[in-house]
Structures are given as C-alpha cells and as structure tokens.
Amino acid sequence: MKRAARVQPQSRVLKTSLRNKIVLMALGIAMLASVTMGVATYRRSASLAEDLGTAKLAGETKLVAEKLSESLRNIQSDTSILSLTPPIEGIIRAGRSGGTDPLDGSSLATWKSRLATIFSSMLRVRPAYSQIRFIGTADGGREIVRVNRRPDGFEVVEESKLQTKGHRPFVKLGLTLSPGEWSFSDVSIRWDFGREEEDGRPNIRGLYPIFDAQGKRFGVIVINADYEILMQEAIAAAQPTSYTIVANSAGDYIVYDPVRGPSNLRFHFDENYMAPAPLSSGASADDRGLIRDGNHVFYESQTVIDLARKNLVLDVFTRISKAALLAPADEANLDSLLLGIVLLVITCTVAFWLARLLTRPLQDMTKEVERFGQGNTQLHLPVGQPDEIGALARAFQDVTGDLLESEAKIRAIIDNVADGLIVTDSAGKIEMSNPAFRALFGYSGRRMTGRDVADLLPGGLQTRHGRMAVEIEARRADGTTFEAELSVSKLRVNGRELYCGIVRDVSERKKVERMKNEFVSTVNHELRTPLTSIAGSLSLLQAKAAGKLDAKSARLIELAQTGAERLSRLVNDILDVEKIQAGKIDYRVEEIDLVTLVPEVIARAEPLADRYAIDFTFDSSLASATVEVDPDRFEQALVNLLSNGAKYTPAGDVVDVRISSCGRDEQVCVSVTDHGPGIPKEFEKDVFERFTQADASGAQNKGSSGLGLYITKTLVDAFGGTIRFTTEEGKGTTFYVHLPLIEPLALEERKIA
Structure with a gap:
C-alpha cells in the first residue's frame, strides 16, 4: 500500500505535466516553424522576385543588344554585298587596263556610273546611311566613287570633287584588313574637306577591303551611317518597357524612357557631358548580374560587334526600382504572415487534443508496470495498439524472451561448431571455449576458464591476430603435441580487447x-x-x-x-x-623465334605422325615471331597438342600447325588443327581439367592419360600466354596458343611450306 500511495502522485504528475509539456512543445515548435517559415518564405520570395525581375531585365537588355547588333551587322553585311557587285571587278579591270575593261569593253566611267547607281539604291533602302564610298589605295587613298544622302535625294559626287582620304584613321584601318575581314571606325562627327560638317551628326563607318583577282589590295568600301539614328531605330524595334541606356566604350550614350522615348546621343567630348548611373558610379554586378545604385537596380548586357578587333563594344543597361523589384516578395510576405497566424491557432487546438489521446495509453501502461512490480506476472499491455506505444508495449513484453532465445541460439551454434573456438583477454587468459576445443585438447568435462592459452597454443593469440591461418604445433592436456591450423581475430567488447581463435586439427591432412x-x-x-x-x-x-x-x-x-x-x-x-601443384617447376626462359622453333619441334615429333599414319603440316604468315619461353617446356606443350591431334585424326589425313598474328601487334598465335571427331559440347568446359577425357574408353585405346592439356595450359600460363580452342563435332578441333611478343611483328609476310 505504501508503494501504491507513493506512485499515485507520480501518475497524477504524469497525467498533467506530460500533457502540458506536449501542448507547450507543439506550440513552441509551431511558433518557431512559423517564424522560420516566414523568414525563409520572405527570403525565398525576395530571391524569386529578384530572379523574376532579373529575368525580365535580362530579356529586355539582351533583346535591345541583339537589335543593336543586328543593326550594326547590317552595315557589315551590306559592305560585303557591295564588294561582290560586278562594277567593283569592272573598275579594277578597267583601271588596270588603261580605262577600258578588257572583258566587255566597258569604260572606267561606265563602271563607276553603275557602281554609283548601286550605292544610291543601297542608300534608298537604308535610311540611316548617309554616305557610301569606294576608296582606292592609289593616289594617297583617293575616292573612286562617292554617293551622299541629301535632304532632296542622293548626290553622286563629281570626279573633280572626289577627295583623298588616305590620311584618315578609318581609311588606314580599312587598308589593314585581310580578305573577308570587316571592321568599324570609332563614332565621330562627319568630316568633309578637312572640317566637321555643319549638321554635326555622329557617324560610324563600316569598312570592307577590296582585293583584285591576284590577291593584291585595291581599295576599301566605306559606308557612313548616322550612329544616333541606328541606335534609336534599334531601341524602337526592341520596344523595351524599362528605362534603357545604350553606351559604347568611349562613353557616348543614348537614354530610352518608355514614356518620353529615346534621347539624343550624348558625346563624351560635349561640354556639358555627364555620364548617367551606373556609368558614373562604377558599381559592380552581383552574382545575378544586377548593379545596385541607390533606389534603382540595373542589368547590364555587353555585346562586341567587331569580335576580331574588339573596337566596337556596346553596353546595354535596363533599370527598375528596388520597390518594384521586391513588390511580389512583399505581397507574399503578408500572405505568409496571415497563414502563419491561422496555422498557429490550428496547431494549438490539435496539439491539446493529441496530448490527451497520447497520454492515456501511457497512463494505462504505468498502472500495469506498477502491478507487475507488486508481483503480478500477467501484464495487460496495449500490445494491439498500431502505433509507437503499441510497439513499446510489445517490445517490453518480448524483450526478456528474445534475449533468452538469442542467447540459446548463440550457445547452440558455438557448441556445435566442428572447429575449436576459444576467446581470451588481452593477458592471454581463457574466458570461453567450445566443446570441440576442449575435446581437441583433452579437457572434456574440465573447466578451462582462467588458464593461460600459451600452455596450449605456444605464443598465445595476441601475436597472431590479423594474419591469415597459420600452422602451429599445439599441446594437449596430457603434454602430447599435434599439428594445428590457427586463425585469430581481434574484438573489442565494452571497451575490452578480446582475441578469438579458431583451431583446426590438420594432422590427418x-x-x-x-x-x-x-x-x-x-x-x-x-x-x-x-x-x-x-x-x-x-x-x-x-x-x-x-x-x-x-x-x-x-x-x-x-x-x-x-x-x-x-x-x-x-x-x-x-x-x-x-611439380606444378607444388610450384617446383624450373623454367629456363630465353628469347626464341617461334618461326624457327616450331618446325624443329614438328620434325622431332614425326614419329608420332608415322605411328598414326598422318602428316604434320606447317604454315606461317609471319617472317619472325620472337617470344620469351623455356624452349623445352614449350616443346612439351606443343608436342602434347600434336599428340592429341595425331591420336584423333583419321589415318591418311593431316594435322595443321600455323603461326599468325592475333589481330594485335603485341601477340602471336600458334594454332594446331586436327580433323578428328571434335569435342562434345558437354565436355568443353572440362577440357583443361586433370584426368578428364571426352571419351574415356576411346582415350584409353589411344593411350591418353587425361593430363596433357592440363599440363599444356599450365605451361602456357607460365609464359604469360593464353590457350583456347574451337571445335565442331564430326569435323575437328583447333587449339590456339597466344604468346606475348617482345618485338613488333615483321611487316613482311611469307608462307613456309
């Protein structure tokens, strides 16, 4: 009764405190999860919002860059097309032939007029082009044909007004280009007659070199394009929805506002020039490619128009405010906060209900354990409950029986092992032995615990652990000794080092x-x-x-x-x-040419051929085949194959011996082919085993011991080679010996009769 009175208050404590702890723990976990989820959700939402904003900016930026590249590369494409027009070649031919084209008789003036017409057509379809010229290398870079865009049309410049441009940097650049190469000049104000033109329009020049039929440089085609118009047209074609800046490496830039449209081009050498952010801030991009400047975020895309010379690099920036960039994240954060509050309320309600549900079986188990402590051996635990509490009840009920059953199984295994088993401590004192060990050493019915194992196994177990089985001389209880095989392993149990030995009597072996x-x-x-x-x-x-x-x-x-x-x-x-099994065969290996050795072996084996009334033939597709073998042992292996072939080949037939390459230069193949009955399918896997014969009665009549092929394979393996065979019942068998060469195969192939 005293024990019951003492336990009952504990039950009440369990009934109240555990339930409250579960509720408080669930509430704490829910709050922590809500806060963690809110923070993680906001960070994730912010990251996703930045990713989405970055993707939008990147898409617009790259689209603008692509349109800019397309617009500028049109100049390169047009110069290339103009270089392939017939007037270019006509002008070259006429200029080199005194003013008359030897091909069709056209004059130089005619070809120039035709080229001017083509230039005018090109200006008509390209509104941004202001001028197209064909400048020669002769006369200091004098213009050959020039067509200007005028407000009222196109002007083909008269011969007398054509200028010498060889001193201008863009002409010098064009005259350095290789065939098929193109380039652009820097952006600058257009010059004419040595001074800037009054309209002050920014120009960029596309350059393409011209070579004659002999590959000699003749001139360069130059297309002047209004840089500002090109940029504005490209941006308009891209239709960006974000604030966009396009700048070149010199700092010249155009700003595009989705509301106001594109601005004029601002030159870096203007008096009131001021670089906009982010050009002026020098801020670097983060891992997303975003440049953060104040309350705005920029995305940059750089495109190199002239990859070969990298003299036209455009940077495109698109801009978005930080508030607009993170707006989706703020909305998601508010939704997450409201959801967290709702989940917190639901969690508290569910936790209270689950706490009551979970603690009731624990209370019942506590009462049963108390009854068990008072002497009641019949436990009524909730073993049928399909949850962790039911598992705990079943485990508690079964643990004692399982331990006893496990111990009985282990003891039965140890007691019935045929070999002797012994366990000692680190000092060599015996802690356990099985009946087989005690019987082996003559201690049947006598205790061995505490004895020094060195009295039975000289040297003990400690010095032999981790090794393979070793043979020792063991000592029985009566002092007699016997030959034994000992295997030792080291164990660690509860921090103690133990040594387990397995002893086997090998006296009979x-x-x-x-x-x-x-x-x-x-x-x-x-x-x-x-x-x-x-x-x-x-x-x-x-x-x-x-x-x-x-x-x-x-x-x-x-x-x-x-x-x-x-x-x-x-x-x-x-x-x-x-000898093979004992590893006592001696090999006298030397370098031998098989093409010389094999015929000699065949000649010495002729009595075999005479005995069975057959012939040996030899053939080699190699001039030489040097290998490292023991000549006598190789002859023994080959004679075994010849003997097999002679035995099973019908009288009057032949056994063929051939030397050939194995498909790889580093090996040679010696094959022996008979025309006998072949090897049965069911016997093929045992061909190289000892004392095996496909037909025992027939083999006895032939004088076969069943050892020849086993010996042959062993010898070939010793030489680093391999042996295999192919067979067809009723037609014969071929054995192939593959040996490694020590020099490359001779290229010359020959037949040896």
Missing part, C-alpha cells in the same frame, strides 16, 4: 601430404628408372631381332615397347602435375 610426397618419390625412383631400362632394352631387342622373329613375336615386342612408353609418359605426366 599433413599425413596425407606426406604420403603423397612419398608416392611421388616412389614413382620417381621405383617406376621411372626401371621403365626407362625396360623401354631401352625393348628398343634394342626390336632392332637386333628385326627380320629374325616371326610376325607374332615381333608384334609382342612392339606391344611391350608401346606399353612401356605409354606407362613412362603417364609417370612423367604425373610427376609434372605434382
């Missing part, structure tokens, strides 16, 4: 290895030596008894000799396989 080594030694000393003597004796007997024995006796000697040779090859193959 070592015994088998020793027996195998003894067998190989026996084969080497007890079989190969007598077989060599038997084979030699049979060969000597067969040679001395030739013609003296009856057919049956001679056949018996031949069969005995064949069997001895076959058994000798089998013994040699087995010894080679054992």
